[in-house]
Amino acid sequence: MRVPLLDLTRQYRQIAAEIERVLPEVVESQQFVLGPRVEAFEHEVAAYLGVPHAVGCASGTDALLLSLRALDVKPGDEVVTSPFTFFATAGAIHNVGARPVFADIQPDTFNLDPAAADAATGARTRAIVPIHLFGQMADMIAFRAIGDAAGIAVIEDSAQAIGARQKLPDGQWITTGTLGDACALSFFPTKNLGAFGDGGMVVTNDANLADRLRRLRVHGGRQMYHHEEVGYNSRLDALQAAVLAVKLPYLAGWSEARRRNARFYDEGLGGIESLRLPEVRPENDSIVNQYTVRITDGGRDALADFLRKRGVGSGVYYPRPLHLQECFAYLGYSEGDFPESEKASSEVLSLPVYPELTEEELDYVVESVRAFFSA
Numbered sequence: 134m135r136v137p138l139l140d141l142t143r144q145y146r147q148i149a150a151e152i153e154r155v156l157p158e159v160v161e162s163q164q165f166v167l168g169p170r171v172e173a174f175e176h177e178v179a180a181y182l183g184v185p186h187a188v189g190c191a192s193g194t195d196a197l198l199l200s201l202r203a204l205d206v207k208p209g210d211e212v213v214t215s216p217f218t219f220f221a222t223a224g225a226i227h228n229v230g231a232r233p234v235f236a237d238i239q240p241d242t243f244n245l246d247p248a249a250a251d252a253a254t255g256a257r258t259r260a261i262v263p264i265h266l267f268g269q270m271a272d273m274i275a276f277r278a279i280g281d282a283a284g285i286a287v288i289e290d291s292a293q294a295i296g297a298r299q300k301l302p303d304g305q306w307i308t309t310g311t312l313g314d315a316c317a318l319s320f321f322p323t324k325n326l327g328a329f330g331d332g333g334m335v336v337t338n339d340a341n342l343a344d345r346l347r348r349l350r351v352h353g354g355r356q357m358y359h360h361e362e363v364g365y366n367s368r369l370d371a372l373q374a375a376v377l378a379v380k381l382p383y384l385a386g387w388s389e390a391r392r393r394n395a396r397f398y399d400e401g402l403g404g405i406e407s408l409r410l411p412e413v414r415p416e417n418d419s420i421v422n423q424y425t426v427r428i429t430d431g432g433r434d435a436l437a438d439f440l441r442k443r444g445v446g447s448g449v450y451y452p453r454p455l456h457l458q459e460c461f462a463y464l465g466y467s468e469g470d471f472p473e474s475e476k477a478s479s480e481v482l483s484l485p486v487y488p489e490l491t492e493e494e495l496d497y498v499v500e501s502v503r504a505f506f507s508a
């Protein structure tokens with residue numbers, strides 16, 4: 134049996150008829166960049182998340198970059214974030230001219246630790262970027278409180294977590310984008326809501342910020358050929374919007390299927406001493422973009438190799454924390470600075486969890502992992 138880490142062809146087969154109907158319509162219209170389909174999709178995402186404004190752009194990376202710019206993060210400013218994330222989070226901070234300042238993660242959720250982020254916040258800090266890693270929201274109440282107390286922006290990196298939810302102490306649910314000043318989404322194909330290429334979006338409660346984002350994505354001008362500031366060329370394509378609009382009504386069901394698969398693994402993989410299963414805090418409803426276990430006895434790479442030989446795909450997200458990347462040597466960090474992030478990098482392994490996995494395949498993954506540990 135072969136169980137790849139992700140197989141998008143199965144999802145495509147489910148929706149192929151709808152996609153094949155809508156794509157020729159876009160081609161017939163010959164309207165490819167922004168336009169009514171993108172606007173309609175922006176409204177649909179805003180409604181899905183219950184956040185009033187949504188601004189489509191070219192990628193999740195650009196959604197972060199545009200958010201930072203729109204919130205006035207400037208060269209010389211510091212932005213606090215996690216070193217245990219996809220590169221783009223810190224890359225975007227660097228690319229607006231600001232300095233990434235790292236703070237360590239919580240070992241149970243892999244998310245930025247609010248207390249550590251607070252301690253890393255200083256006079257030059259202009260924003261904090263918590264990441265909702267692997268589909269589980271970071272502690273947004275804490276980050277909102279830190280942001281408010283320090284008078285700095287909170288930008289949610291929700292590239293992996295569109296529609297994940299978190300329960301407030303009063304029982305009310307919030308979602309990605311509810312509490313942040315801006316929230317960046319990615320439609321990279323491997324995300325729960327994936328396009329047929331790159332795509333991204335910023336959602337926000339702030340109408341003025343949305344307005345500025347709309348300008349920044351078209352070279353900083355309200356009106357063609359008149360530029361108030363220098364922006365970017367970062368728009369969402371109509372073809373991508375058409376694909377994403379077909380997929381959006383399925384998203385909640387797909388995320389539920391991922392949670393079901395996660396429960397299957399939770400039950401099947403329990404009781405192995407050196408295998409730590411992913412933890413979702415009781416207040417969180419994860420969309421399970423990744424099912425990420427830890428191998429705590431140093432055998433992570435051996436397990437990945439064993440699984441590969443049995444036809445089971447797996448992935449290491451992320452093998453090297455960002456404070457130890459060559460390009461960030463100028464920040465002056467060294468090994469040992471963020472022990473939880475470094476430990477996570479050496480222990481994590483993500484298993485196939487996509488919605489279309491069959492019970493037989495899930496069983497095979499469980500059996501394969503168990504076989505490794507009983508060998």
Ligand SMILES: Cc1ncc(COP(=O)(O)O)c(C=O)c1O
Pocket residue numbers: 192193194195218219221222264290292293318319320321331332333
């Ligand atoms: C946490 C995180 N941030 C940012 C991004 C960047 O998104 P994109 O690939 O759409 O630029 C990604 C996804 O790749 C991500 O996983």
